[in-house]
Amino acid sequence: MNSLGVMLEEARQSWRGLLRRPGYFVLAVLTLALGVATVTIAFSLLHQALLKPLPFPKPDRLVTLGIIVEQDQNIAAPRYYPLLKAMRSVESAGILMGWTTNTNIAFGDQAEVVTALRADRGFVETLGLPPALGRNFNTDEDRPNGPEAVILGHEFWRTRLGADASVVGRSLQIEGRAVQVVGVLPEAFRWPERFDLIMSLQPDPVSRDLSTNQIVVARLKPDATVEGAAAETRVVLSAMLADSGGATERQQEYLRKNPPSALPLGTSVFARRSGDTLWLFLGAAACVLVIAAINLASLMLLRALARTHDGAVRAALGATLWRLGLPALAEGALVGLVGAVAGLGLAWVGLRLLGGLVPSEWLRGEAVALDGASLAFALAAGLATAVMAATLGVLRSHHVDLARELSGGGRGGLSRQSGRLGRVLVVAQIAVAVVLLLGAALFMRSLQELESVPMGFQSRSVTTFTLAPVKERYVEAGDAIEQTRRILERLRAFPGVENVGASTNLPTGSQLNYSMVLPDQRTITGQYRLISPGFLETFSIPVLAGRGFDDRDDAGSERVCLVSAGFARAYLDGEPLGKTVTLPMDEGPNIAMRVIGVVGDMRQFGPGEPMPPTLYAPLAQIPPPIWALLREFGPLSYGVRLRSTTVGMNERELRSAILEVAPLQPISNLQPMETIVASTTSAQRLNLLLVGLFAGLALLLASVGLYAVMAVAVASRRHEFGVRAALGAPQSRILRDVLREAGWQIGLGLVIGLALAMAFSRLVQSFLFGISVADPLAVVAVLAVLALAGLAASLVPAVRAARVDPIQALRSE
Numbered sequence: 001m002n003s004l005g006v007m008l009e010e011a012r013q014s015w016r017g018l019l020r021r022p023g024y025f026v027l028a029v030l031t032l033a034l035g036v037a038t039v040t041i042a043f044s045l046l047h048q049a050l051l052k053p054l055p056f057p058k059p060d061r062l063v064t065l066g067i068i069v070e071q072d073q074n075i076a077a078p079r080y081y082p083l084l085k086a087m088r089s090v091e092s093a094g095i096l097m098g099w100t101t102n103t104n105i106a107f108g109d110q111a112e113v114v115t116a117l118r119a120d121r122g123f124v125e126t127l128g129l130p131p132a133l134g135r136n137f138n139t140d141e142d143r144p145n146g147p148e149a150v151i152l153g154h155e156f157w158r159t160r161l162g163a164d165a166s167v168v169g170r171s172l173q174i175e176g177r178a179v180q181v182v183g184v185l186p187e188a189f190r191w192p193e194r195f196d197l198i199m200s201l202q203p204d205p206v207s208r209d210l211s212t213n214q215i216v217v218a219r220l221k222p223d224a225t226v227e228g229a230a231a232e233t234r235v236v237l238s239a240m241l242a243d244s245g246g247a248t249e250r251q252q253e254y255l256r257k258n259p260p261s262a263l264p265l266g267t268s269v270f271a272r273r274s275g276d277t278l279w280l281f282l283g284a285a286a287c288v289l290v291i292a293a294i295n296l297a298s299l300m301l302l303r304a305l306a307r308t309h310d311g312a313v314r315a316a317l318g319a320t321l322w323r324l325g326l327p328a329l330a331e332g333a334l335v336g337l338v339g340a341v342a343g344l345g346l347a348w349v350g351l352r353l354l355g356g357l358v359p360s361e362w363l364r365g366e367a368v369a370l371d372g373a374s375l376a377f378a379l380a381a382g383l384a385t386a387v388m389a390a391t392l393g394v395l396r397s398h399h400v401d402l403a404r405e406l407s408g409g410g411r412g413g414l415s416r417q418s419g420r421l422g423r424v425l426v427v428a429q430i431a432v433a434v435v436l437l438l439g440a441a442l443f444m445r446s447l448q449e450l451e452s453v454p455m456g457f458q459s460r461s462v463t464t465f466t467l468a469p470v471k472e473r474y475v476e477a478g479d480a481i482e483q484t485r486r487i488l489e490r491l492r493a494f495p496g497v498e499n500v501g502a503s504t505n506l507p508t509g510s511q512l513n514y515s516m517v518l519p520d521q522r523t524i525t526g527q528y529r530l531i532s533p534g535f536l537e538t539f540s541i542p543v544l545a546g547r548g549f550d551d552r553d554d555a556g557s558e559r560v561c562l563v564s565a566g567f568a569r570a571y572l573d574g575e576p577l578g579k580t581v582t583l584p585m586d587e588g589p590n591i592a593m594r595v596i597g598v599v600g601d602m603r604q605f606g607p608g609e610p611m612p613p614t615l616y617a618p619l620a621q622i623p624p625p626i627w628a629l630l631r632e633f634g635p636l637s638y639g640v641r642l643r644s645t646t647v648g649m650n651e652r653e654l655r656s657a658i659l660e661v662a663p664l665q666p667i668s669n670l671q672p673m674e675t676i677v678a679s680t681t682s683a684q685r686l687n688l689l690l691v692g693l694f695a696g697l698a699l700l701l702a703s704v705g706l707y708a709v710m711a712v713a714v715a716s717r718r719h720e721f722g723v724r725a726a727l728g729a730p731q732s733r734i735l736r737d738v739l740r741e742a743g744w745q746i747g748l749g750l751v752i753g754l755a756l757a758m759a760f761s762r763l764v765q766s767f768l769f770g771i772s773v774a775d776p777l778a779v780v781a782v783l784a785v786l787a788l789a790g791l792a793a794s795l796v797p798a799v800r801a802a803r804v805d806p807i808q809a810l811r812s813e
Helices: 003-019 022-051 080-085 121-127 154-160 226-242 249-257 265-270 275-306 308-316 321-354 372-397 402-406 416-451 477-492 565-571 624-633 651-661 673-679 682-716 718-726 731-759 761-765 776-802 806-812
Strands: 062-070 073-075 090-097 101-107 110-119 149-152 171-174 177-184 197-200 214-220 260-264 462-467 497-503 513-517 523-531 543-546 560-564 580-583 591-599 614-618 636-642 668-672
Touching (some): 022 321, 022 372, 022 682, 062 226, 073 260, 080 090, 080 214, 080 226, 121 214, 226 260, 260 265, 321 372, 416 682, 416 731, 477 624, 477 651, 560 565, 565 591, 668 673, 682 731, 718 731
Parallel strands (some): 149 177
Antiparallel strands (some): 062 214, 062 260, 090 110, 149 197, 171 177, 462 636, 497 523, 497 636, 513 523, 543 591, 560 614
8 A cells, every 4th residue: 555545544544533532522623613713703804904905906006195194094185186196106096085974865755865975086097996887087077166976886876776777877866966977886896984976076186275184096107116106205295395385384384294105005094993903803812722722732632642552552563753643643634624614613603793893994895704815714723723733742642651651551641741741731821811811801991991981971861863954955054054943943842852952063973173263363273163052951061151052142143152171271271251262264254252151071082082172153153164164074963862751762753853844854873872972982892892702712711721631630640649548648638739739830820921911011002091901900800710710620620639539549550
């Protein structure tokens, strides 16, 4: 028989022997499957968000050009676009708004709100995925004040328009105007922010606007590099800065602090929101796989030691190490393959359960799923782990004393050296488990700290929704204010409604920055919020001094404002009442407002961020230039406070009531304010969920591994315990000695684990709020849980050792 035939026969015999021991086989497969499933879930998320190539032709040549405002993110202004588009290294370029907007759309007598992305024709052209139906924007549709056009997203076209190909060339009612549909994006088109359609942006090629609210996407020429494009971007924008026409000193300073550069599209747009977190998840999952591998190594070591006598006989007959180890390696390959397949099944279930919790922008707008890379990774991880575990058993059994084993003195290979190796594996398991459990405990403590931070307002019993007045019907600010007044009156008539209010921003979750001139003529940029009477009462925001807004503060009265306590302290010397704050206007006279009240601070950006100084103005006194800005990008937000006895608002009734006073005016984002507040800590909740789940698996596997090693150690010392019992040693003494030995292993693992956790503290600290990695409560809790779990796992083997029958133990020897 040739060597291949021998190998196959050895493998077949070892597999038959393995399947005759289903208990061992199932335990080994399940142990490996848990580790493989955990690491495959983390890898699938990481691959889909960061490692998977972008769904565009030659994605490595796609970059964003502009100034760096955050790590791995750059943005641009309309004035930059012609300069960047003309660079030598750029083949083509497009510009888009840095965020999506809510857009009103009508189908016959039905109206709804969709999400629109504004971009020029160069955006679709540069990405290299032309419309599946129709065409891109043309030159006329791309010029300022040209005819409007829309390109539909593929999912919107399929789900809302029934995949009707004839829709191309027809018009949709968008913001009360007939807008022609010119194309439908291909199904493969992806963008981090989900959108339903692309509206033509119509950038001005001679714009002097330096407001950095856009993103410039460029495709580099074949011979250009990202580094070369970054250097050219710095030269081009620096030259623009030197020619300061139109740029204020403050704008020039802003550009100097935020250097121009070029960044890969995947880094700056697709991956910047999730990179560090997903690597953290993969590291935590790898710890679970390490513990599973240690457990599997312990099982396979015991399996190899149980075959020591057979191996000794074959070695005495001249078998090589390769032939001796082939059965164990074949068993490892089978366990690895079956464990990987089982792990894939568990990973599929886990990803289905996690699908709704992972932010969609992390996943490029796709549903989280297993793909070919995940399948290959899981199979490789399972096979590699199992084969390495089997190899450890082979190498360990190779050092057995053949003469002693053949004479029957080896007791099945369960030697003192084997016991020492088992103890090393236990210590390693405990140490890795400490790292994971401490991470989970720290995330729990961090979330507790976040949720204990006062937000500055009350969210209970408040329902919110957004409404962007249809542009064609509500052109002037006064039209929108009158619509808002009618809606608020209708909402007050709802049963159970206590207060209602409207604003340009909710107390948390959105923002509006604006330049303001203080009484001492300093210019600052602060939070600016327009609110209706009743808004403060709806969210229980206290008035600390002066008064709030009421019906006196209308369009024809004196312009007034409120400031937050932080604004008063930072900018008005703590005595703001009666002072004047001015809003500079690009068109028309500046707006001077007298401060009539001080309100409490709010955590606009979430509990982990400072309370920003905020200025409030009456919604009825909205300046026309600000209304022009808001009607393009920011819908109005409404809050409705219900009495405590009211169950909730009926969505259908609410929509119908608004249509009574504002026909064909859709609303969106109807949700409790408590949901919005909870979303401010959603990242911390996801961290806690995944790392906590991984830590729970680590604790389970470590406990099982400790139990197995202790059980084998007790079995290998059965003769010793029998002799000690025969010589009069009490059961309590034997029990205490076994538990002491287990305690030393557990204690050493805890110490090493804490040292490892402190060594990796910098990787975790940035995810925590209000605590350090050495948080005493978290550390004590983890040590206590692991110590108790370890002692519980050791107790049964210790009791078994204490109850050994001396006569039977001596006879068996």
